Amino acid sequence: MTQPALTRASTMGPVVEFVARGGGCVARVFRSAELPLRLAEQPDLLVPLRDQFRLIECAARELGDDALPARLAREAGVAGLGPWAQRFCAAPSLRRAIETGIGDCALLLQSATHMALTVDGPLARWTYRITERTPVGRQKNELLAMGYMISVLRWYAGASWAPDRLDMPGPRLPGRASVESLNGCDVTHGEVAAVVFPAHLLDVPNPRTGCFRSEDDPTSLPGAEDLVGYVRELVRLSLLDGRPHRAWVARRLGLTVRTLQRRLQAQGTSFADVVRGISRAQAAVLLRRPEASVTEVAYELGYADPAHFTRAFVDWYGQSPQRWRREH
Known part of the structure; x- marks a missing residue:
């Protein structure tokens, strides 16, 4: 069975800042999309693509701004593509950047x-084309994607460069x-x-090779048949x-x-x-942060009582969180 599409949270751009700046209610937007507000702090997490569609649609409605996706992409620039941006910004020419990015998009972003x-x-x-059927937000997603594509083109052609035109499918474009x-x-x-642009730009060399470096190595998305990876x-x-x-996860998988x-x-x-495997690995990551107390780590992992977290941690690692932290 093919699983629903995923995308990185970074592709939503600075949606929290835009909604807050526009006087909208950020919590209401995320609640309407059934997504956790703290997602904005985790740009490399993977999100169901349909949820990203819905979030951008809800944010645009909240602000009454049909052009919001284009604004988000423009503000985020190539950095909004996360580790995948490295594929574009380190290539020797625009043609090579697009060809490499195309090859890696469905694998990494x-x-x-x-x-x-x-x-x-x-x-x-x-x-740019999405092959999954989506009930809402497709046109907004296309605007967002083309905004990022224009940012890549401007990396090579200059910040003030503009394409010849944008082609948009579907009904009349609001805004x-x-x-x-x-x-x-x-x-x-x-x-x-x-995005339609002069073909001669494909031969433009990278004017800033080496000045964009991602701190993270991009990890591959789970394969379309990898149910466990999606879960x-x-x-x-x-x-x-x-x-x-279980119900929240199952609903997003259509099961x-x-x-x-x-x-x-x-x-x-x-x-x-x-859940145990993810919690075990995440506990070790969080405990390596000196500013986080054991109680804060327990709450972050969804434990209502730090004592329950401590017992689980002892089962996982054979020692208490405090001792493990001292040794690591």
Whole structure:
């Protein structure tokens, strides 16, 4: 069974800052999208793509700003692409950057995503398409993605550069005039979302090789058939709101709780085993932070009582959290 698409939280851009700056209610936006507010502090976490769609849609409605996705991408720039940005910003030329980024997108940044580069005479088209069916937010997501693509192009062509046009599929684009003003080009109807620009730019060398370095090595997204990998990522996400719940995870996978349990058993594991594994690894990460007390770590991992966390930690590591911290 193919699992729902995932994307990195960094692709949402500075949505919290924009909503707060615009006088909106950040908590209401995240609550409407059924996502933990603390997600904004964890840009490398993986999020169901449908949830990202819904969050951006809710934020745009909260502010009454249909051009919000374009603003988010412009503000975030290439850094909003997280570790994947390294693929673009370290390439020797724009052509090589796009080709490398296309090859790595579905592996490192966002699954169920197809990008392509074509050249037709004097014009190049860099296209973006989501292969998963989504009920809401598709057009907003396309605007967000093309904003990031323009940021990559500007890395090579200059900060004031603008594309020839943007192609947008689907119905009439709300906020079209604002989108055109932000990106400095016309928006026209097309069969697939695309940034259209002069083909000669593909040969432009990287003017800033070596000045962008990601501190993190990009980790691959779980494969589309990797149920256990998907459950792990959803457990990491749900830990931001306390102890993970089977029903929350199952709903995002389009499964009943019973079906989720049965399929995990067929893979030789269980939901409780996955939670224990994630909590065990995360406890070691958090305890290495000197500013975090054992009580704070316990609450961060969803334990209502630090004593319960301590007992679990002793089972995992054979010693108390305090002693483990001293030794490590």
